[in-house]
Amino acid sequence: MAPPTENYFLLIAPLLLLLLAYTSFLFISGKSPSLKRRRIEAQTPPPGPPALPIIGHLHLVGKILPTSFQALAQRHGPLLTLRLGFSTCVLASDASTAKQIFKAHELNFSSRPEFGSAQYSIYRGSNFAMAPHGDYWRFMKKLTVTRLLSPARLRLLAGVVDDERVRLLRSVAGSDGKVCDLGSELTAMTNNVICRMAMSTRCSGESEEAERVRGVVAECLDLAGKLSCGDALGPLFSVLDFSGNGPKLVRVLTEFDGLVERIIKEHEEEEETERRREDLLDILLEIYNDPLAEIRLSKTDIKSFLLDIFIAGTDTTSTAMQWAMAELINHPAAFKNLRDEINTVVGPNQLIKNSDVPNLPYLRAVIHETLRLHPPAPLIIRESADDCQVNSFTIKRKTRVLTNVYAVMRDPQSWKNPDEFIPERFLEDNSDEKIEGGNFDFRYLPFGSGRRGCPGASLAMMVMHATVGALVQCFDWEVEDGEKLDMRLGSGFGGEMARPLLCYPVSRLSPHYF
Numbered sequence: 001m002a003p004p005t006e007n008y009f010l011l012i013a014p015l016l017l018l019l020l021a022y023t024s025f026l027f028i029s030g031k032s033p034s035l036k037r038r039r040i041e042a043q044t045p046p047p048g049p050p051a052l053p054i055i056g057h058l059h060l061v062g063k064i065l066p067t068s069f070q071a072l073a074q075r076h077g078p079l080l081t082l083r084l085g086f087s088t089c090v091l092a093s094d095a096s097t098a099k100q101i102f103k104a105h106e107l108n109f110s111s112r113p114e115f116g117s118a119q120y121s122i123y124r125g126s127n128f129a130m131a132p133h134g135d136y137w138r139f140m141k142k143l144t145v146t147r148l149l150s151p152a153r154l155r156l157l158a159g160v161v162d163d164e165r166v167r168l169l170r171s172v173a174g175s176d177g178k179v180c181d182l183g184s185e186l187t188a189m190t191n192n193v194i195c196r197m198a199m200s201t202r203c204s205g206e207s208e209e210a211e212r213v214r215g216v217v218a219e220c221l222d223l224a225g226k227l228s229c230g231d232a233l234g235p236l237f238s239v240l241d242f243s244g245n246g247p248k249l250v251r252v253l254t255e256f257d258g259l260v261e262r263i264i265k266e267h268e269e270e271e272e273t274e275r276r277r278e279d280l281l282d283i284l285l286e287i288y289n290d291p292l293a294e295i296r297l298s299k300t301d302i303k304s305f306l307l308d309i310f311i312a313g314t315d316t317t318s319t320a321m322q323w324a325m326a327e328l329i330n331h332p333a334a335f336k337n338l339r340d341e342i343n344t345v346v347g348p349n350q351l352i353k354n355s356d357v358p359n360l361p362y363l364r365a366v367i368h369e370t371l372r373l374h375p376p377a378p379l380i381i382r383e384s385a386d387d388c389q390v391n392s393f394t395i396k397r398k399t400r401v402l403t404n405v406y407a408v409m410r411d412p413q414s415w416k417n418p419d420e421f422i423p424e425r426f427l428e429d430n431s432d433e434k435i436e437g438g439n440f441d442f443r444y445l446p447f448g449s450g451r452r453g454c455p456g457a458s459l460a461m462m463v464m465h466a467t468v469g470a471l472v473q474c475f476d477w478e479v480e481d482g483e484k485l486d487m488r489l490g491s492g493f494g495g496e497m498a499r500p501l502l503c504y505p506v507s508r509l510s511p512h513y514f
């Protein structure tokens with residue numbers, strides 16, 4: 001793997017002087033993290049590469065975190081301690097270590113840590129996806145799995161997915177023979193699916209309010225990411241926050257709060273007139289009004305939950321579909337196999353439906369293989385509740401543990417030709433059952449695992465199968481000058497493509513079919 005050309009060391013160089021002064025102060029006042037650690041640690045923590053004073057391992061970390069962490073693991077082992085400035089984490093990078101974290105010590109690793117951005121969150125304490133393991137998280141998870149995203153609700157939502165998919169196909173058909181920003185089209189679609197399912201409003205087209213919800217959520221994500229990177233620079237950096245991102249985040253969250261507050265009010269007024277829509281907000285309001293509910297939800301809890309769903313559900317699903325289409329366009333033989341399968345099973349003159357998916361093994365294999373190579377959430381973050389032994393090393397309580405599922409799912413010990421796009425590998429040995437039954441013994445983890453695993457996986461699969469299948473069925477795809485699409489991974493924590501997915505659709509099915 002090539003060494004990172006641009007790395008965090010360069011990005012933070014101007015701040016090192018300040019950090020030096022801060023560390024000197026800690027040292028003089030006897031609070032040096034390394035001295036303190038030496039005093040309290042009798043057992044051996046996971047090893048790490050040689051570290052520099054103050055910055056620790058920051059100089060070893062490139063801008064693209066999953067590949068950079070993968071390269072470190074290849075050199076130094078599957079369980080590593082990394083010190084990134086003032087923040088320490090343990091990095092797990094193979095299936096057997098992941099199994100220890102997600103299975104053997106599952107309960108111990110069932111919390112997530114708080115990040116630097118949390119102090120600016122107006123929903124602090126109401127957050128679900130990043131909540132510590134406890135009564136509130138347990139209640140919200142049960143509610144999500146048994147009602148909000150239950151199989152019965154997904155069946156009701158299938159109509160919304162179909163409707164938004166048809167809008168997407170019509171919009172793409174509008175670019176027939178011209179360049180199409182397929183990535184933006186897919187993100188608009190997933191936003192609309194989540195917006196309609198959550199509060200019966202669309203994010204593009206008719207409603208300006210909903211369009212703003214979409215913009216605000218994107219800004220929140222961006223600012224929270226920047227603030228959390230600031231974690232590495234220590235508590236002094238958080239207090240000073242030179243970038244002003246903290247107050248910006250408060251402003252954006254307050255705007256989201258106002259928008260959703262108005263949508264809640266509309267729902268409550270319609271509730272009085274008994275015009276029920278039965279979206280997620282209706283269910284949440286029903287629990288809010290239930291005096292016998294196990295936990296009394298506040299309106300802040302409801303707004304925070306909706307924000308979580310937007311953040312966790314939109315870009316992830318869109319990113320996965322972008323990678324799937326890019327792989328298929330770059331692999332004409334796989335594209336043809338999929339087109340032939342759809343033509344045989346569905347027929348040439350009707351649009352693929354969700355009910356066709358059980359009869360389309362190659363389509364399911366394409367989606368599985370895409371998620372293996374390009375997990376939209378490549379770094380899963382947990383926190384230890386107590387000291388525990390993993391691979392004979394001690395992970396202390398309250399340690400942040402990152403499982404690099406990108407590395408796990410490209411590990412040559414676990415996968416043959418791990419960097420190749422080979423959907424056929426998921427046609428062998430009842431792959432679907434193996435995935436459902438135990439994540440291929442922790443070699444396959446795109447949705448995480450255990451009690452903290454993704455509750456939106458079935459919804460995401462439903463959207464991805466129906467949409468990728470239809471895009472292959474309805475269009476041929478060309479790329480500028482017959483080139484291959486650029487498959488580089490973008491920078492940061494996420495799993496997005498580095499470049500926008502621009503390609504040329506050529507309609508082969510009359511829009512009359514959709």
Ligand code: HEM
Nearest residue numbers: 129312313316317320377446447448449452453454456460
């Ligand atoms: C391809 C699409 C998606 C991928 C790859 C994905 C992946 C993940 C991963 C890796 C986690 C962390 C799991 C762990 O810690 O073990 C997660 C958590 C979560 N996801 Fe997804 N996700 C996707 C779509 C969705 C959708 C559509 C929704 C909801 C509409 C959703 C809602 C959530 C929530 C609420 C959590 C936090 C669960 C908890 O902490 O208990 N995700 N997702």
